[in-house]
Amino acid sequence: MTINPLPSRIAIIGTGVIGSGWAAHFLRNGMTVTAYDPAPDAETRLRQKIETVWPTLARIGLHPDARPDKLHFAPTLEAAVADAEFIQESVPERLPLKIATLTAIGAAAPPDSIIASSTSGYGMTEMAIHVRHPERCVVAHPFNPPYLMPVVEVVAGAQTSPEFHQRAVDIYRATGKQPLKLTKEIPGFVADRIMEAVWREILHMINNDMATVEEIDMSVRYGPGLRWAMMGPLTVLHLGGGEGGMAHLIHQFGPSLQSPWTFLEAPELTDELAQKVIDGCNRLTEGRPIHELEAERDDLLIRQIELLNQSRLWHLGNPHQNSQLPIANSQLTISPPPHPSTTGSAFPKPKSNPSAVRKTNAAQDAPNPQSPITNHQSPPSAFYDDTLFLQTTRPWQSGDPVEAPLRLYHTTVPHAWIDYNGHMTEAAYLAAFGYSSDEFFRFLGIDDAYRASGSSYYTVETHIHHLRECSEGAPLYVTTQILDYDTRRVHLFHTMHHGDTHERLATGEQMIVHVDMAASRSSPARPHVLEALAAIRETHQNLPTPKEVGKPMGIRKK
Ligand SMILES: NC(=O)c1ccc[n+]([C@@H]2O[C@H](COP(=O)([O-])OP(=O)(O)OC[C@H]3O[C@@H](n4cnc5c(N)ncnc54)[C@H](O)[C@@H]3O)[C@@H](O)[C@H]2O)c1
Structure with missing residues (x-):
């Protein structure tokens, strides 16, 4: 053949x-x-x-x-x-x-x-x-x-x-x-053999009133399920053996296999047992329709896979890992996550507004190296908790697909970001956009070695629109769009979204400038950075220009 x-x-x-x-x-x-x-x-x-x-x-x-x-x-x-x-x-x-x-x-x-x-x-x-x-x-x-x-x-x-x-x-x-x-x-x-064994045990536990549907699902969702999402059950056990690994685990826990922990034989699936399971599942899902649950499941699965994909642990021993999503291949181009308000209309409509990029004054002007600038450095204080600074984005490689827009930064609003009104304080919006720019730099291939050799990007202008309040514990993610770029400047647009509702919470428009740090002057970015920028811009040029871009501030006279 x-x-x-x-x-x-x-x-x-x-x-x-x-x-x-x-x-x-x-x-x-x-x-x-x-x-x-x-x-x-x-x-x-x-x-x-x-x-x-x-x-x-x-x-x-x-x-x-x-x-x-x-x-x-x-x-x-x-x-x-x-x-x-x-x-x-x-x-x-x-x-x-x-x-x-x-x-x-x-x-x-x-x-x-x-x-x-x-x-x-x-x-x-x-x-x-x-x-x-x-x-x-x-x-x-x-x-x-x-x-x-x-x-x-x-x-x-x-x-x-x-x-x-x-x-x-x-x-x-x-x-x-x-x-x-x-x-x-x-x-x-x-x-399915593994799942069948689990399914049989679950039916036995319900049949014998040992556990409820809720208890069973909670125990897996917040327990082994989380680990199984990133490692197989054997790797989980291997780690459970401490430094001695699986050998130690078998030695220590082998004898307990003789204990009657499980039933293994399937119970008779009586009408009564079937109904008990069905009722429990309906209670657990609050009677919500399957299609709603499916849409939320799909969204969560992608986010979970995106997250897990950033970890080497998830790829341990797998020679077939892909560089981006494991469900993607290099011939595919990526579109932005659907916004609830656009989901219905997103289906066959072509994208509009091909390359209309309104340039701000800042975008036209060459940077003044003496002007106040933000240097993107590892954040020092408690407000900038290390866990908020992900540093997990993989550098783009030639041929990799590019998301439009990019989605590189996500976090959960920490207590330290909440002000006396009980909402995320304004400085935290800038912090989140700053971290998003840092992840963007990693995507461009700008790492410690790049900076050590004397080059970096500095921010010369930021314009934030606060659109919605945000409270402690809220999941956030930031999408990043390139509006324009040249060899020295990038005109960036960040949009902060709520992780569950996808509502737009804030936008951050930034002009960043590539600098020769020793000379304190603007300088052209290196070829691999420009290649990454060109690939991103090509995918982003058909994205609509957000309405906040270049918007002046002032009190409108009646
Ligand atoms: N549902 C799951 O989670 C899952 C997972 C993996 C594999 N599977 C397997 O996939 C297969 C389909 O399962 P499903 O869950 O999609 O079932 P389903 O009941 O949702 O779909 C089966 C479809 O087949 C159609 N059909 C019936 N007779 C047909 C025929 N003669 N010719 C063509 N179509 C016919 C039905 O109209 C129906 O639309 C099964 O073998 C199942 O074991 C299911």
Whole structure:
């Protein structure tokens, strides 16, 4: 089999929770997606789902060819797969239906197309018993939502050829996923076996009134779940053994494995037990609709992944880590997070106001090295707590995607930033924008060595608009947009947002100047900094110019 570049024609069979998520994933990667699902409202539901998640896809990065109108809906399964290069089957989890559907796909699809099943637990050997050319069939078990969750377990059946198996793995990896290539066909694969063991234990605990739904979810959410988000359970245990690692842990805790801590056997899923679990989940989620919870989950997942991605720990032992989001690949460009007020309209509208940048006087003038300037240094006092100064942004490398706008700084408002009115004090806004500029400098590749060699950026002008109050403990993030730049100056615009509501809280417009610190004069930035600026500006030039830019201050006369 020839290893082509990525397939461009994808078929999605079954467009429920998982199939629609796969459709979003492949559309995001610029591919043409043809879907089939016999449910009467399936097409409407699928198109609505794609429209709803498109701003999320834009936020994590779209292929230049990605367009929602590349989604087609076929009247039959045969029409959907007729010229497909890659087929993702996501019909309900019933073995006879899986067998019938895969058989029909195999009969109608081109013989060298790849057929992947989203099954949560069946093996391809038992599902592909009647498939024409079963060597091209793999299990590709995703996690919900497939357009955000990185891992996909790619499992070969007895008849799957190593070439098709590898090709499927390569395709998933090239579209930004973390495929786990499994050659042993064990029921439930790896992740679902682990989750199944946990699920059984949970049902036992509820059945025996040992713990409530709330207690179980809280114990994991605020406990092991947090660690599992950055390390696998074995690494967690390895660290639990202290300096002696896993060896010490096994020695110390091995005997307790004999204690009857868990039940392991699944309980009988009686109506009573099922209802108990269902009622508990409804209570826990306060009866809120699933789509609302999904939107919040997606936002949180991205922020969590962005955060974890900054840590080497999360990448420990992974040779396939990506330089930016693990769910991104280098062909994708990133859009800003959707603002609640624009989410509805963000779908197919083109961006406006191409390169209208209003220049302030400061932007026109060369800097006066004697004028008062802010030197971005490591902050010294308690007001500038070390934990507020992240220093975690990775320097941009040639070819990396660039967010538009950049989102480099986030924090939680500390007590020290609260004034006698109970709100964030005005100096703290400048501190937050200062830290954002510091993260921006790191993104440009300006580090301690750069400064030690005598060059740095200084701030010559800042204009802050306070838009909303902000209280202690509020999560904040700052987006940063380049309005203009030349070899010596950068005209920056920071926007501070509330981390949960995405409301705009403040804006900070800044003119920064590259200086030769010994001569105390402006000087051209180094080539790698200018290359990063050019890449950022190219992505940012189509962003709308914020209305606060260049706004004069004064009392308007009636
Ligand atoms: N939901 C999850 O979290 C999850 C996670 C990983 C894998 N999976 C697996 O993905 C698959 C789909 O699960 P789901 O949660 O999306 O189910 P779902 O019930 O949400 O969607 C199934 C869809 O398949 C359609 N369908 C039924 N018969 C069909 C047929 N003959 N041809 C084409 N479409 C048909 C249904 O109309 C429905 O829209 C299952 O194998 C499941 O085990 C689910």
